[in-house]
Amino acid sequence: MAQQKAVVLPKAKGDWLVDSVPVYTPGPGEILIKIHASALNPVDWKIQAYDFFIDKFPAVLGTDIAGTVEALGEGVTGFAKGDRVLTQGVINENAHAGFQQYTLSNADVTAKIPSNISFDQASTVPLGLATAVVGLYGGGISLTPPWADGGAGKYAGKPIVVFAGASSVGQYAIQVAKLSGFSPIITTASPHNAAYLQGLGATHVLDRALSGDALRAAVKQITSAPIEFAYDAVSGADTQTAGYELLAPGGAIVIVLANAVPEAKQTKDRKIEHVFGNVNAPQNRALGRSLYAKLTGLLETGAIKPNRVEVLPNGLQGIILGLAKLKAGVSNVKLVGRPQETA
Ligand SMILES: NC(=O)c1ccc[n+]([C@@H]2O[C@H](COP(=O)([O-])OP(=O)(O)OC[C@H]3O[C@@H](n4cnc5c(N)ncnc54)[C@H](OP(=O)(O)O)[C@@H]3O)[C@@H](O)[C@H]2O)c1
Incomplete structure (x- = not known):
């Protein structure tokens, strides 16, 4: 099985490390995305610090994802290999997580990124x-x-x-x-x-x-x-x-x-x-689908502007340092890692 690098939480309240994990195969309705930008959220450091939401270890976290379409699962239409896309990860599912180089997404809550928005900017959008x-x-x-x-x-x-x-x-x-x-x-x-x-x-x-x-x-x-x-x-x-x-x-x-x-x-x-702010959750899915159907246009016209970005250096390693920085507190900025820049 093909391998990739990920930020891994080996056990509850364990120490983050960069390790190898499988690259997943998209099932029906799913897209395999090569992740170019992954934004950090308070929930990511809180899960490590307080141990909630996750019951499968080793765990890969991160739910704010922007990248390019690598492969399409059965029945997915409207996307092609190479398309720039953004999506939200699923908590407690390593195959749908942001702190790695490739992830699966649910196609119905994935949208194309318009040309005026960078991968880094797009990654600030999904969870917030x-x-x-x-x-x-x-x-x-x-x-x-x-x-x-x-x-x-x-x-x-x-x-x-x-x-x-x-x-x-x-x-x-x-x-x-x-x-x-x-x-x-x-x-x-x-x-x-x-x-x-x-x-x-x-x-x-x-x-x-x-x-x-x-x-x-x-x-x-x-x-x-x-x-x-x-x-x-x-x-x-x-x-x-x-x-x-x-x-x-x-x-x-x-x-x-x-x-x-x-x-x-x-x-x-x-x-x-x-509020439980995840569009993949069953109770939010229909609303999420309606949002993602319009999201490209909302970003293109500037009706929705991404957060300000601070790019973390050193790929996935930078995400580990970024989580500590986020825990200490940020003002009006989203920390963004670039998993493809991992040494
Ligand atoms: N339930 C859910 O599904 C869900 C989803 C997402 C986030 N959350 C939670 O929501 C919270 C916010 O997440 P986030 O990513 O949006 O945070 P964030 O961007 O990291 O928040 C940082 C900002 O919070 C502002 N702030 C902090 N305390 C404040 C106060 N007392 N009054 C006014 N502003 C204050 C600061 O504003 P200034 O710079 O102006 O001081 C700072 O810019 C976190 O606790 C997170 O865990 C929950």
């Missing part, structure tokens, strides 16, 4: 965008996506508050909220990211250091409309609570980590929606 999209247009909230019939601008005049606008997820939440017509789009960030986030569609950027009370007062100054939607892309106990307390009756907040709103503050008429 999926998390924004599933949060607002899937699950218990299920708004009409902006690419569906009647969805563009549908929520005009409704405010939304996005916590952590400069995070990868937050940037995509701002951008899809803009396509949906939400206004004002109020976000929280470090002040040095304000102009960048306004460029993505935020109408107001509030300092992330504001207390919950100060934030509520600032939001009231911006709009008197009821806050029906909040998206918390950082989801600490403080931001979740602040977001929840902003909501009008009937409102909903999307959270990306476990619910940490104190029970005493929760009321029946305000919803807390936890």
Whole structure:
């Protein structure tokens, strides 16, 4: 069997290493992709540090993938060898993972990369965008996506508050909220990211250091409309609570980590929606398929802009160092490895 190099987690909480693993054969509906760029996400270092989601070892992680089509499985149409594509990996499936030189993808949630977007940029899109999209247009909230019939601008005049606008997820939440017509789009960030986030569609950027009370007062100054939607892309106990307390009756907040709103503050008429941001998951697949059918166009027109990129040197080895760097914290940048540049 042909072999390739991968970043491997040999056992729960083990030390990352670069090792050889098989190159997989695409089955029906699958594509074999040669990976040129693989973006890092907090979940990757968290899995190693805290041991969750994975029960098969050695494990290959990474879910943000951009590369070229190498081979097509049975029944796959619309793609040809050499096409530049992006896709999302599947957690706990080594054959569908990003921190290696080749991966399989599910063709229905794979899209071509337009010529204005590099592999590095494209790799920043799948997980962050999926998390924004599933949060607002899937699950218990299920708004009409902006690419569906009647969805563009549908929520005009409704405010939304996005916590952590400069995070990868937050940037995509701002951008899809803009396509949906939400206004004002109020976000929280470090002040040095304000102009960048306004460029993505935020109408107001509030300092992330504001207390919950100060934030509520600032939001009231911006709009008197009821806050029906909040998206918390950082989801600490403080931001979740602040977001929840902003909501009008009937409102909903999307959270990306476990619910940490104190029970005493929760009321029946305000919803807390936890998101699982993977388009391969059965419950998200139909929404994911509809997104990936439009994704090339959304990137080509600039309706969705990728995150800012920092390329890690030294191929797969660089990804290991990058995971430590991400754990220490980044601001408004996505770390991206290039598996083909492995020595
Ligand atoms: N449930 C899911 O499916 C899912 C999917 C994806 C991610 N996540 C989780 O979502 C979180 C974000 O992931 P990510 O990749 O988007 O993170 P990221 O890009 O690494 O986030 C870094 C950014 O977070 C911002 N930030 C941190 N604390 C903040 C606060 N208290 N208020 C405002 N901004 C704050 C910083 O903004 P400034 O630079 O402006 O200070 C920084 O730019 C992680 O915990 C991740 O594990 C969950």
